[in-house]
Amino acid sequence: MNQISDITTTCVIAGAGPGGLMLGLLLARAGVDVTVVEKHADFLRDFRGDTIHPSTLEVMEELGLVEQFLELPHTRAPKLTAEMAGETITMADFSRLPVKHRFIAFMPQWDFLNFLSAQASGYPNFRLLTQARVADLIEAKGRVTGLCVETPDGIVEIHAQLVIGADGRNSVVREKAGLTVESFGEPSEVVWMKLSKQPGDPNEVMGHAGPRQGLVLIDRGDYWQCGFVVRRTTFVDIQQKGIEAFRQGVAAISPLPADRMQEIRSFDDTSLLVVRIDRLTQWWRPGLLCIGDAAHAMSPIGGVGVNLAIQDAVAAANILGQPLREGRLADADLAAVQRRRSFPTKATQKLQLMMRSSRRKDETTEKTAKGPPAFIRGIARWPVLAHVAGRLMGLGFRMEHVRPNRR
Numbered sequence: 244m245n246q247i248s249d250i251t252t253t254c255v256i257a258g259a260g261p262g263g264l265m266l267g268l269l270l271a272r273a274g275v276d277v278t279v280v281e282k283h284a285d286f287l288r289d290f291r292g293d294t295i296h297p298s299t300l301e302v303m304e305e306l307g308l309v310e311q312f313l314e315l316p317h318t319r320a321p322k323l324t325a326e327m328a329g330e331t332i333t334m335a336d337f338s339r340l341p342v343k344h345r346f347i348a349f350m351p352q353w354d355f356l357n358f359l360s361a362q363a364s365g366y367p368n369f370r371l372l373t374q375a376r377v378a379d380l381i382e383a384k385g386r387v388t389g390l391c392v393e394t395p396d397g398i399v400e401i402h403a404q405l406v407i408g409a410d411g412r413n414s415v416v417r418e419k420a421g422l423t424v425e426s427f428g429e430p431s432e433v434v435w436m437k438l439s440k441q442p443g444d445p446n447e448v449m450g451h452a453g454p455r456q457g458l459v460l461i462d463r464g465d466y467w468q469c470g471f472v473v474r475r476t477t478f479v480d481i482q483q484k485g486i487e488a489f490r491q492g493v494a495a496i497s498p499l500p501a502d503r504m505q506e507i508r509s510f511d512d513t514s515l516l517v518v519r520i521d522r523l524t525q526w527w528r529p530g531l532l533c534i535g536d537a538a539h540a541m542s543p544i545g546g547v548g549v550n551l552a553i554q555d556a557v558a559a560a561n562i563l564g565q566p567l568r569e570g571r572l573a574d575a576d577l578a579a580v581q582r583r584r585s586f587p588t589k590a591t592q593k594l595q596l597m598m599r600s601s602r603r604k605d606e607t608t609e610k611t612a613k614g615p616p617a618f619i620r621g622i623a624r625w626p627v628l629a630h631v632a633g634r635l636m637g638l639g640f641r642m643e644h645v646r647p648n649r650r
């Protein structure tokens with residue numbers, strides 16, 4: 244590849260996911276020259292985190308964008324339910340949250356990202372480069388000073404005061420920066436697929452517990468997004484047994500009719516998510532900071548990944564906006580972002596690990612044959628816990644607020 248023209252910007256962000264685009268929007272709004280680079284040509288990717296939690300809706304409210312945002316097609320869940328021994332129980336209730344929008348909005352991630360990108364593009368100091376894959380870091384005297392990016396036209400060097408790694412759980416930026424990753428618990432697998440939604444299907448279903456636990460159903464309007472949790476085996480083994488055995492396995496725990504499973508024509512209609520819980524011990528190096536999944540991959544429990552990435556972006560913009568604009572960014576500012584977001588990350592991961600190990604313990608003692616995991620039984624017994632779960636899931640352990648623009 245030939246080298247084409249280089250770019251100089253104030254902040255370059257690797258990855259136009261929820262974290263990267265929200266940070267790009269907020270920094271542009273704060274008057275910082277910002278360039279976001281994304282390896283894909285567009286945002287059309289299936290089976291991504293599609294949950295917009297009340298904390299993210301509050302951010303949109305604070306930006307004055309929520310009404311326009313909620314005009315996009317979405318479904319609303321004011322509470323999340325699960326089936327237990329044939330009964331529907333409320334797992335998380337958002338109705339008492341101290342925010343304006345007390346529901347989860349399920350919206351395809353590409354609509355959310357297109358919306359953020361359109362808003363950010365309204366600022367002349369915002370630039371999005373698509374089909375631009377980060378290949379390497381540029382460094383000088385122990386400091387990261389930019390990114391080397393592959394584009395269809397050749398290599399572009401982007402020089403910046405600050406590089407943000409928002410390139411997800413397989414982050415190239417964090418790997419090239421040599422940041423240390425700590426992993427927690429065993430990885431697990433979830434197989435995602437789509438099944439059509441038809442008259443007579445159950446309402447307001449999110450997950451299934453009791454005899455039917457292991458299948459997550461998300462109502463996407465005209466179809467169900469289904470997540471099959473792989474237990475006591477691996478996806479490779481499942482594939483070896485063939486598609487018909489897989490259809491039967493899903494049908495056995497699904498509230499949908501068995502013949503609906505014929506819609507899964509082959510394993511090409513499925514998408515595997517390897518669930519990992521990890522985080523960086525240090526999220527930054529001089530000239531570089533990681534946020535979102537690049538700093539901490541979450542389990543899908545609670546669907547908090549998108550919303551934590553957004554909260555990281557808000558905190559980063561609040562702390563870094565002014566120093567970046569004034570050209571006086573210091574390492575202490577980057578450390579301050581990690582300090583601010585470390586507690587909610589660790590607390591959420593701890594909770595996810597506790598829920599996972601409670602389920603695994605029940606599985607090894609074969610309690611699942613008799614009933615659902617302990618935490619679901621607890622919520623069924625004390626309904627007030629559904630409000631506590633709603634608070635932790637909907638708002639998280641530390642909610643960030645968008646600063647008014649005082650430029």
Ligand SMILES: Cc1cc2nc3c(=O)[nH]c(=O)nc-3n(C[C@H](O)[C@H](O)[C@H](O)COP(=O)(O)OP(=O)(O)OC[C@H]3O[C@@H](n4cnc5c(N)ncnc54)[C@H](O)[C@@H]3O)c2cc1C
Pocket residue numbers: 257258259260261262263280281282283290291292293294375376377378409410411412414415435515516534535536537541543545546547548549550552
């Ligand atoms: C199947 C699945 C289901 C999920 N379900 C949920 C859910 O229901 N709710 C929820 O909250 N979370 C869910 N998650 C997790 C959620 O999607 C992530 O936590 C969230 O998107 C993290 O946002 P992010 O901006 O940090 O990273 P990402 O969304 O991963 O975005 C990273 C971006 O960087 C780009 N990129 C990667 N490498 C490079 C490179 N070298 N150069 C340039 N660009 C690059 C990627 O293309 C991507 O656009 C799910 C994830 C998966 C995979």
